[in-house]
Amino acid sequence: MPIRINSRIEGDINGTDERQAWQDEHLSEETLAVLDQDSKLFLHQSMSTPCLNAIVSAEGIYIEDVDGRRVMDFHGNSVHQVGYKNEHVMNAIIKQMQQLPFLPRRYTSQVAIDLAQKLTELAPGDLNKVLFAPGGTSAIGIALKLARRATGKHKTISTWDSFHGASLDAISVGGEAVFRSGIGPLMTGTEHMMPYNSYRSIFGEGETAAAKTLDYLSYMLEREVDVCAVILEPIRSTDVQIPSVAYMQRLRQVCDDYGVLLILDEIPTALGRTGKMFVHEHYDIVPDIVVIGKGFGGGIFPMAGIVAREHLNIAGDISLGHYTHEKSAVGCAAALATIEYIEKENLLDHAQSMEKWLLFHLGELQKKYAVIGDVRVKGMLAAIELVSDRETKKKEVIGAEKVLYECLSRGLSFKVSSGNVITLVPPLITSITQMEEAILILDQSLEQVFTK
Incomplete structure (x- = not known):
């Protein structure tokens, strides 16, 4: 079934050319076989089956897939405030x-x-x-x-x-x-x-x-x-x-x-x-x-x-x-x-201090990339809105998904919302060092998608 543009309003979806291209480039035959089994057994639905990948473990802020790829999970379906395997x-x-x-x-x-x-x-x-x-x-x-x-x-x-x-x-x-x-x-x-x-x-x-x-x-x-x-x-x-x-x-x-x-x-x-x-x-x-x-x-x-x-x-x-x-x-x-x-662990205080950190560093990315129309942060919940024109605030939809797959290739997962919003939901246990790594990956991915 073709993907309609208004289907992109909630999350990354599982029927786009961008997703297929990422899977073709990054997933092993072993992983593809697991995904094929899953696809045959489960009812298909948007944003779920067919699935993106198969993971075998999750600990702290990381998930690990069948091929041994370790990824910082800044999505987590919003369940991992205290980290995985706490x-x-x-x-x-x-x-x-x-x-x-x-x-x-x-x-x-x-x-x-x-x-x-x-x-x-x-x-x-x-x-x-x-x-x-x-x-x-x-x-x-x-x-x-x-x-x-x-x-x-x-x-x-x-x-x-x-x-x-x-x-x-x-x-x-x-x-x-x-x-x-x-x-x-x-x-x-x-x-x-x-x-x-x-x-x-x-x-x-x-x-x-x-x-x-x-x-x-x-x-x-x-x-x-x-x-x-x-x-x-x-x-x-x-x-x-x-x-x-x-x-x-x-x-x-x-x-x-x-x-x-x-x-x-x-x-x-x-x-x-x-x-x-x-x-x-x-x-x-x-x-x-x-x-x-x-x-x-x-x-x-x-x-x-x-x-x-x-x-x-x-x-x-x-x-x-x-x-x-x-x-x-x-x-x-x-x-x-x-x-x-x-x-x-005083995670409320940590979230409050990380809010200031995120506002500054995401603000720096906004200065660097004209495609970032707005940055919104509360605690350890952040949104980067991508626009094709800052004046009209017209959504930059396809680019958000491209940034997602670039980040996944480099070790960072997040949610795409409203078609054009990069939503970061890091576990509350995420350290400054880990956050710095995540922002670097995001910076590199934005550069790859929008300046190359």
Whole structure:
């Protein structure tokens, strides 16, 4: 099936000439045989099967493929805050497996209680009620159901271009065509608004334009009387859109004014990625529900959940989650150890200092390459937006994928977002020396693609 240009809005895709050329040049017959087996057995889907490569190990910030190629992983599906094969997390998992490998429903265990207690201590305000799930998409479903029950309403307002998971309810509130297109009728009552975008918008540019999106939200809420919640990513992780404090605080006020809940999806960004345990701490607001996942399980165990405000403990007569692996003893042990490691190793402070480092060094690349139209950084989450013209901000799409494959050849992996954004998500344990190596690879690759 031919690749449409709008298919490139989320991630590197698996049917382009650029990918085929990279595989032809770099992969051995042994690896190609593994990929062929995978392709024959798994259902094909964009950004997954057919796969790019086959890896045999992952440790620290590195993955290693069948051919022995070692690559710094600045993608990691946002699960590897504490690095791969983290010894503290692994030891906690092994100990829990030996003691209590599975927790049936109707029962609890001390490790689940300890994790819930830790989350309520970390979360601001009256975010005091917790529910776990086996994945972020499932946790989004819990949040949506809780919002409906709490308000007696069913509609949501989310933003175009957002991602909240891949299940039918999650893609309904999500706003990306690559997940929604061709699926058929989606969940009803899922309204959408313009996303925050301070540098490019149909409303113009800057904070005045961004504020107009909230004017439009108020306009919607005056007319959509059945809205239970507004749901959005406080920082959009894929292409790193960073709202201002004023925007987020006014969003909280708008929700309060119209009596709707504010659900913040921090699945890929909570637990230290932005230099705080929770992203909303940067904005001095308290959401009604915050959803977490991905790195929650220490890069090993699938683990997610919600933390909700005290007054939302109102659904005891229905099953909000009821997942088989909901209150997983092993998952709770992994998550608790992950938080312990982040605190013990002062990774929040490290992420904050690395933000300044990244802003400077990526800014230097921006001065060097006219194709870099914008650089956005929060903690250890960074975006380099490629444009064919800085004045018009027209996307440079094909070049982003070319830079990816050049970097992979040199030992660096990252995510391509929105078709033209190089998104860097390094593990929080990444050192200055390792970061210097990554920036050098990126510099060399940009030079190869855009100046040769």
